[in-house]
Amino acid sequence: MTKKLTTASSVLVLLCLIAAPAFAQIKIGVTLPLTGYAASYGEDAKRGVELAIAQANAAGGVRGKQLLAVFEDDAGAGKTGVAAIQKLITIDKVPVIVNGMMSATALPAAPIARENKVVFIGTLTSHPDVTSPGGFIYRISASELIASNVEAKFAYNVLKARRAGGLFATTDYGVMIRKIVQQRFEKLGGSWVVSDEFPQGATDFRTQLAKIKEKNPDLLFVVATHKEAAQMFRQMVELKFKPTVLGTSMLNDPTLIELAGEAAEGVYFATGAASASGPKSKLTDFQAAFKAKFGKDPAISAEHFYDATNLAIEAIRTGGETGPEINKAMATTRDFAGVTGAITFTEIGDRIFPATIKRIEKGKFVDTGFVDIGD
Amino acid sequence: MLIQLVINSLVAGVIYALLAFGFTITYGTLNFFNMAHGMAYTLGAYFSYVLRIQWGLSLPLAFGLSTVATAVAMTGVDRIAYAHLRTRAAPSWALVVSSIGVAIFLEALISLLFGSDTLSLRVGEAAPGYTVLGAIITPTQISILVVSTILMIALTFYLRMTLMGKALRATANDVEMARVVGIDPESTYRSTFALASGLAAIAGSLVALETDLFPTMGHTALLKSIVASIIGGIGSVPGAVVGALFLGCAENFGVWKLSSSWRDGIALALLMLFLLVRQTLARAGQESRGR
Amino acid sequence: MNLVFHVLIMAGIYMILALGLNLLVGYAGLFSVGHGAFYGIGAYAGAILATRLAVPFWLEIVVAAGVAGAFGLLIGLPILRLRGDYLALATFGFAVMVHAVLNNWVELTRGPLGIRGIPKVTLMSVPFTALWSYAILVGLCVALTTLCIGRLTRSAFGRVLEAIREDEVAALAIGKNSARFKVVAFVIAAFLAGMAGVLYAHYVTFIDPSSFVVQESFLVFSMVIFGGMGSIGGSLLGAGILVILPELLRFIGLPAAIAAHTRQMIYGALIVGVINWRPRGLLGRVRL
Numbered sequence: 030m031t032k033k034l035t036t037a038s039s040v041l042v043l044l045c046l047i048a049a050p051a052f053a054q055i056k057i058g059v060t061l062p063l064t065g066y067a068a069s070y071g072e073d074a075k076r077g078v079e080l081a082i083a084q085a086n087a088a089g090g091v092r093g094k095q096l097l098a099v100f101e102d103d104a105g106a107g108k109t110g111v112a113a114i115q116k117l118i119t120i121d122k123v124p125v126i127v128n129g130m131m132s133a134t135a136l137p138a139a140p141i142a143r144e145n146k147v148v149f150i151g152t153l154t155s156h157p158d159v160t161s162p163g164g165f166i167y168r169i170s171a172s173e174l175i176a177s178n179v180e181a182k183f184a185y186n187v188l189k190a191r192r193a194g195g196l197f198a199t200t201d202y203g204v205m206i207r208k209i210v211q212q213r214f215e216k217l218g219g220s221w222v223v224s225d226e227f228p229q230g231a232t233d234f235r236t237q238l239a240k241i242k243e244k245n246p247d248l249l250f251v252v253a254t255h256k257e258a259a260q261m262f263r264q265m266v267e268l269k270f271k272p273t274v275l276g277t278s279m280l281n282d283p284t285l286i287e288l289a290g291e292a293a294e295g296v297y298f299a300t301g302a303a304s305a306s307g308p309k310s311k312l313t314d315f316q317a318a319f320k321a322k323f324g325k326d327p328a329i330s331a332e333h334f335y336d337a338t339n340l341a342i343e344a345i346r347t348g349g350e351t352g353p354e355i356n357k358a359m360a361t362t363r364d365f366a367g368v369t370g371a372i373t374f375t376e377i378g379d380r381i382f383p384a385t386i387k388r389i390e391k392g393k394f395v396d397t398g399f400v401d402i403g404d
Numbered sequence: 405m406l407i408q409l410v411i412n413s414l415v416a417g418v419i420y421a422l423l424a425f426g427f428t429i430t431y432g433t434l435n436f437f438n439m440a441h442g443m444a445y446t447l448g449a450y451f452s453y454v455l456r457i458q459w460g461l462s463l464p465l466a467f468g469l470s471t472v473a474t475a476v477a478m479t480g481v482d483r484i485a486y487a488h489l490r491t492r493a494a495p496s497w498a499l500v501v502s503s504i505g506v507a508i509f510l511e512a513l514i515s516l517l518f519g520s521d522t523l524s525l526r527v528g529e530a531a532p533g534y535t536v537l538g539a540i541i542t543p544t545q546i547s548i549l550v551v552s553t554i555l556m557i558a559l560t561f562y563l564r565m566t567l568m569g570k571a572l573r574a575t576a577n578d579v580e581m582a583r584v585v586g587i588d589p590e591s592t593y594r595s596t597f598a599l600a601s602g603l604a605a606i607a608g609s610l611v612a613l614e615t616d617l618f619p620t621m622g623h624t625a626l627l628k629s630i631v632a633s634i635i636g637g638i639g640s641v642p643g644a645v646v647g648a649l650f651l652g653c654a655e656n657f658g659v660w661k662l663s664s665s666w667r668d669g670i671a672l673a674l675l676m677l678f679l680l681v682r683q684t685l686a687r688a689g690q691e692s693r694g695r
Numbered sequence: 696m697n698l699v700f701h702v703l704i705m706a707g708i709y710m711i712l713a714l715g716l717n718l719l720v721g722y723a724g725l726f727s728v729g730h731g732a733f734y735g736i737g738a739y740a741g742a743i744l745a746t747r748l749a750v751p752f753w754l755e756i757v758v759a760a761g762v763a764g765a766f767g768l769l770i771g772l773p774i775l776r777l778r779g780d781y782l783a784l785a786t787f788g789f790a791v792m793v794h795a796v797l798n799n800w801v802e803l804t805r806g807p808l809g810i811r812g813i814p815k816v817t818l819m820s821v822p823f824t825a826l827w828s829y830a831i832l833v834g835l836c837v838a839l840t841t842l843c844i845g846r847l848t849r850s851a852f853g854r855v856l857e858a859i860r861e862d863e864v865a866a867l868a869i870g871k872n873s874a875r876f877k878v879v880a881f882v883i884a885a886f887l888a889g890m891a892g893v894l895y896a897h898y899v900t901f902i903d904p905s906s907f908v909v910q911e912s913f914l915v916f917s918m919v920i921f922g923g924m925g926s927i928g929g930s931l932l933g934a935g936i937l938v939i940l941p942e943l944l945r946f947i948g949l950p951a952a953i954a955a956h957t958r959q960m961i962y963g964a965l966i967v968g969v970i971n972w973r974p975r976g977l978l979g980r981v982r983l
Contacts, residue, residue, distance in 0.1 A: 063955045064512075064515065064520070064955040064956060064958075064959065068515070068519075068520030069519065069520045069521040069522070071520075072519065072520070072521070102954065102955040104955070105905070106905055106906060107899045107901060107902065107903070107905070107906045108705060108895075108899060108906065111701060111898075111899055112698070112701055112702070112705070112942060115697045115698045115701040116698050116942070118697060119696055119697040119698045119699075120698055120946075132808075132809070132901075132903070133809070133901070133903050133905050133906070136809070136811050136900075136901035137899040137900055137901045140900065145697075156808070156811075158811050158812070199798060199799065199806065199807055200807045201806075201807040201808040201809065201903070202807075203807070204801065204806060204807060204808060205808070228667070228668065228798075229807075230620070232614075232615035232616065232621075233416075233614075233615060235408075235412055236409075236412060236656055236659045236660060237659075239405065239408050239409075239412075240660065243405065256522045256616070256618075259522075259616075260615055260616065262530070263530035264530075266530040266531065266532055267530060267531070267532060267533040267540060267542045268533070268540050269532050269533070269535075269540060284521070284522075287524075288522065288524055288616065289530070290528075290529045290530060291529045291530065292529070292530040436780070437780055437783070437784065484967070485967045485971065488971050488972075489970070489971060494974070495779075496779065496780055497726045497779060497780065497783065498970050498974060500726075500780065500783060501916075501917075501920055501966060501970045502966070502967050502970045502971060504913055504916075504917075504966060505917075505962075505963045505964065505965070505966025505967035505968075505970065506963065506967060507963070508913075508959055508960075508962060508963030508966065509959075509960050509962075509963030509964055509967065510963070511959070511963075512956045512957075512958075512959030512960040512962075512963060513956075513960060515956050515959075516953065516956040516957070516960070627791070630784060630787075634784065666795070666799065668791070668795060669792065669795045669799070672788050672791050672792045672795070673792070675784070675785075675788045676785060676788050676789070676792070679777060679781055679784060679785050679788070680773055680774075680777075680785075
């Protein structure tokens with residue numbers, strides 16, 4: 030009898046010891062596309078999260094515990110996204126989830142997080158309906174409304190373009206932005222001479238470019254991923270068609286330069302403005318640390334997921350380990366120094382975010398100094 | 405503008421022709437729609453990437469070896485996924501289902517090994533193309549046209565003049581008769597499959613040179629193979645070429661007039677149209693013959 | 696627990712899809728690889744009715760499924776005259792076309808923006824908003840479908856379908872209008888797929904064209920083959936296993952990216968394996 034008791038209790042103690050590290054961990058759930066169309070963005074994002082966690086753990090963790098990121102593949106699709114978030118909430122019991130690279134996953138997932146009192150931090154999704162009153166849902170991506178208005182203003186006021194054209198992907202993102210930019214540009218007094226589109230993932234833009242070239246706009250607004258844009262720019266060189274090009278923050282990716290080379294020279298794009306002091310150096314520190322750890326340069330997904338993870342970590346540090354506590358801390362975030370800029374949330378969880386325009390010069394992203402809130 | 409459209413159509417058309425040729429002879433001899441045909445295209449591109457970018461071989465050598473590698477790999481696939489079904493005289497839809505499984509497997513494998521990022525075969529800057537009669541054509545496009553045309557001519561020669569080519573045609577025509585005259589169907593199947601895959605591989609390599617590579621690039625290739633073959637009449641080699649050129653023209657001229665996002669839609673509409681038209685004609689022919 | 700209900704709901708939806716497709720593939724021998732199209736049509740029809748016209752659920756599901764069935768009729772009439780492989784190509788083409796239309800006809804479907812805010816279900820004043828209650832609702836639909844399909848297949852109608860599968864010429868010879876039977880089966884299958892689509896739309900509350908790509912059709916087709924053609928139990932089992940399997944793989948503990956690709960590889964290998972070495976699937980009665 031005593032023997033059994035001793036064995037049983039020692040097994041129990043052993044189990045507790047093994048499980049103890051698990052108890053001493055705080056989990057952050059992350060869903061991202063690891064398969065499917067957006068997989069390369071997902072891989073980049075994952076690295077951003079890993080860096081944030083590694084840095085926080087190296088600095089001693091949070092509240093005396095180490096952090097652990099639990100990754101789930103959402104394949105960029107609705108049903109897989111729902112499965113991913115359900116697993117994170119019910120099995121892994123995470124108090125906060127970083128998500129939202131694509132609207133297809135963010136839109137169904139956000140309300141589920143809210144229902145379960147888990148904090149949801151959207152990163153790159155720009156669908157206006159992701160955020161709503163009720164708490165627990167936040168989004169750090171620059172609202173496309175702002176960036177698009179800024180683009181139009183820049184084009185008209187600074188570049189003095191008067192005849193613009195658009196070439197955009199037929200995605201929710203593309204459709205929305207083209208509409209906003211065109212409206213704003215025309216309101217400012219410019220004329221929109223031609224629009225054409227392409228399906229997501231297209232590689233051959235020759236016919237579209239030929240059609241646009243006929244109308245001869247002096248500025249071309251482009252809504253494309255960096256992969257699509259790289260092909261587009263190369264084909265523009267081949268077709269001897271070189272208007273000024275203005276794109277979205279999707280072009281904020283060093284791979285664009287790798288793939289397009291000189292064809293990307295002189296291209297402008299809008300992106301979130303890191304404010305003059307503090308965060309600017311945070312960006313360069315981040316880039317250096319990223320390159321050191323992964324041997325690659327970070328792109329826009331990594332930046333956003335890095336910030337989202339750090340926001341979560343900070344909220345855990347100041348608020349607590351449960352969802353509602355984290356939610357309270359997130360809501361009071363003011364000027365959080367992120368690599369994508371200073372972060373402050375509105376009452377419905379959107380980010381107040383001035384945008385800036387950058388230019389590609391000699392293979393590097395260069396500031397133009399134009400910052401605006403695109404009202 | 406017209407000249408530009410013609411050039412674009414031809415470049416697209418000859419690529420589709422290489423793809424459709426392989427797809428149609430696979431149907432003609434092995435009797436099934438090979439849904440993994442797009443993967444031969446993808447494998448060709450990725451092998452070329454490994455040989456050229458990772459191993460530093462010259463472009464022609466990389467392309468040549470990648471074609472051989474793909475043909476060998478796909479012959480292996482045939483042994484695993486299709487040969488067994490053939491010996492059991494399985495209906496062709498079983499082979500189609502198997503090829504769907506193969507396609508899913510191979511695409512995931514490539515994603516696993518190479519990641520989902522787009523990779524590039526090029527080693528230089530984009531350069532303005534040559535101006536010809538008011539339109540622009542790039543060196544890569546010229547290579548595509550030249551290589552494809554040479555291959556087409558070589559293939560016609562192969563089918564008409566060589567023993568293996570004739571064996572292929574005989575087996576496609578009537579497998580029992582072919583057996584009777586001493587042709588071994590299995591080895592014909594294997595060589596047909598290798599040939600089809602090799603052609604798709606070259607097409608993939610050429611296109612990758614132009615527009616980079618990514619794991620899902622085979623999807624469009626498969627679609628175009630199917631449509632071009634059906635338009636020209638499945639199983640017919642000249643038909644495949646004609647269908648391919650027609651498809652290339654229809655797409656480019658169509659996109660010129662309609663909105664560009666309907667490009668694939670044009671291919672599909674043609675597919676449905678030709679499927680139905682051919683079936684109606686075939687039925688009408690049967691009825692008029694009083695069957 | 697939420698995860699369990701989620702899996703049950705998705706499994707149920709796919710079971711309905713598989714049962715309908717089995718009627719075509721397993722019983723009638725019609726090689727239809729475009730089933731996802733009707734799923735999408737039903738989902739969108741339901742979503743539009745619910746969000747723009749505030750139609751009560753019981754009416755919405757009937758009408759939306761009906762719309763899917765109507766398309767089944769529209770497409771079935773010309774297509775079902777094609778034989779075997781050509782039918783496969785045509786249905787494949789149809790599925791891709793439907794996806795293209797969903798994506799491009801922005802006035803109707805909002806294109807890539809998708810339709811969001813699909814309300815949770817209230818049926819006859821009973822709210823089915825909780826996860827477990829929705830799982831019950833889906834379960835009831837599955838039971839209903841199984842019953843109907845069971846009845847159909849055991850009836851004379853079912854026997855004629857099987858006769859058509861085995862030897863269409865013989866069926867014609869004994870005076871059965873094979874074309875009519877095929878179309879009816881097609882419409883029924885489309886109707887059921889549409890119903891599944893409505894259930895899906897109300898579950899995820901946001902749909903966009905990316906949920907209805909051609910791979911969905913392949914997935915349902917694999918479930919029927921894997922479960923076994925001509926077997927109702929097979930379709931249920933096939934759907935259940937192929938829905939649960941990817942979720943199980945989440946737990947194995949591979950690094951996330953590798954797990955996702957491995958999932959796909961296993962799935963592809965499974966298809967090749969089944970068709971080569973056990974073509975009748977788990978419970979199928981149809982021999983190759």
